[in-house]
Amino acid sequence: MKRVLILGGGFGGLAAAHRLRQKLSPGDEIIVVDRRDHFMVGFRKTWALVGASPLEAGRRPLENLRKQGIQVIHEVITAIDPSARAAQVGDRRLEADALIVALGAELAPETVLGFQAHALNVYEPQDIPRAAAALKEFRGGKVVVGIFGVPYKCPPAPYEMAWLVNDFFRAREVKAAVEVFSPQPMSLPVIGRAGCDVVEGRLAESGIRFMPNHTATAVEAGEVVFADGRRPYDLLLGVPPHKCPAVVAQGGLMNESGWVQVNAHTLETRFPGVYAVGDVVQIAMANGKPLPKAGVFAEAMGEVAAERIAASFAGSQSEAAFAGEGGCYLEVGGGEALMVRGFFLASPEPRVELTDSSPKFLEEKRSFETRRLQAWLT
Numbered sequence: 001m002k003r004v005l006i007l008g009g010g011f012g013g014l015a016a017a018h019r020l021r022q023k024l025s026p027g028d029e030i031i032v033v034d035r036r037d038h039f040m041v042g043f044r045k046t047w048a049l050v051g052a053s054p055l056e057a058g059r060r061p062l063e064n065l066r067k068q069g070i071q072v073i074h075e076v077i078t079a080i081d082p083s084a085r086a087a088q089v090g091d092r093r094l095e096a097d098a099l100i101v102a103l104g105a106e107l108a109p110e111t112v113l114g115f116q117a118h119a120l121n122v123y124e125p126q127d128i129p130r131a132a133a134a135l136k137e138f139r140g141g142k143v144v145v146g147i148f149g150v151p152y153k154c155p156p157a158p159y160e161m162a163w164l165v166n167d168f169f170r171a172r173e174v175k176a177a178v179e180v181f182s183p184q185p186m187s188l189p190v191i192g193r194a195g196c197d198v199v200e201g202r203l204a205e206s207g208i209r210f211m212p213n214h215t216a217t218a219v220e221a222g223e224v225v226f227a228d229g230r231r232p233y234d235l236l237l238g239v240p241p242h243k244c245p246a247v248v249a250q251g252g253l254m255n256e257s258g259w260v261q262v263n264a265h266t267l268e269t270r271f272p273g274v275y276a277v278g279d280v281v282q283i284a285m286a287n288g289k290p291l292p293k294a295g296v297f298a299e300a301m302g303e304v305a306a307e308r309i310a311a312s313f314a315g316s317q318s319e320a321a322f323a324g325e326g327g328c329y330l331e332v333g334g335g336e337a338l339m340v341r342g343f344f345l346a347s348p349e350p351r352v353e354l355t356d357s358s359p360k361f362l363e364e365k366r367s368f369e370t371r372r373l374q375a376w377l378t
Helices: 011-023 044-050 062-066 124-137 157-173 187-204 246-250 295-313 358-375
Strands: 003-007 029-033 038-042 059-061 071-073 078-080 086-089 093-096 098-101 141-147 176-180 209-213 216-220 223-226 230-231 237-238 274-276 325-335 335-345 351-354
Touching: 003 038, 003 093, 011 029, 011 062, 011 098, 011 295, 011 351, 011 358, 044 124, 044 157, 044 351, 059 062, 059 358, 062 071, 062 078, 062 358, 093 295, 098 295, 124 157, 124 237, 141 157, 157 176, 157 187, 157 237, 157 325, 187 335, 187 351, 274 295, 295 325, 325 358, 335 358
Parallel strands: 003 029, 003 098, 029 071, 098 274, 141 176, 141 237, 176 209
Antiparallel strands: 038 059, 078 086, 086 093, 216 223, 223 230, 325 335, 335 351
């Protein structure tokens, strides 16, 4: 009997667990460990923020994995020992024949002075009800969507949020000036200058101001502090900095990038039998920039890791490889969405395109969530 221990029940962890269950013998153990008791697709937070659909509608209990022969443990992981392919889970030490680290990126609002006191953390599901209430109670003024650090999960999401919040106020005839700031020189560097011109042009057409090269150093009541000045706000929707989970760093898996380094195609770490997938890793594209942190990539990584583990258990070698192909949906208001998609690990440059917007892409986005909830947790 073999055992695979999967740390994390997000996109990467669930995709790996299901692929392994398809590939391994019924007697082989697959164990998913997550402190949460449910899975939820991240973009649902924005829908809940503007009252389009509640968080609960997109949540499914991880306990449903048991119906498919996958074990689940709801505990905090306090230590990882990659050299032994083991983890300390609550008061138990679990060892395995293969280990997949899929713990994602942690939010670090505490690293920005005043963020927790004055900003609404729109990347934290528990803060969404409070943020949604603040939108409903807002009677006019300046609304700022602030990106406080890079890299961050789902790069298009803050701009999508700006569009949907803008629509929210217009529908209610609330006079609100919406702005977005980013520490980066353009909105979505991965799509290049021409693509960013399209995104930023559409923001401007919607009356949304975009402010690049704005690195916030602190938040005060009514003002965001930057190195070269201050910007006022009446309502601040903040995307906090992200960091590698401490338990991953303490286990010796993090490198100088601040994230886990893996073989870009096999997802193997420097420890035999140990893989890392999803937002916890950093993979460099051919142009030297990091691969965006997105659920679609975590899912593909999890499946590749699972294929390679299953093959190794069978005494063979899998040809499965992560190719960096995929994309994200970006809602632009008015019931439409577009896609940022392509081959992100292509050489000598990533091949990425920005599609036209249409209602079809918004429907595809909804189906994206539905299909995964049905396949993984029904």
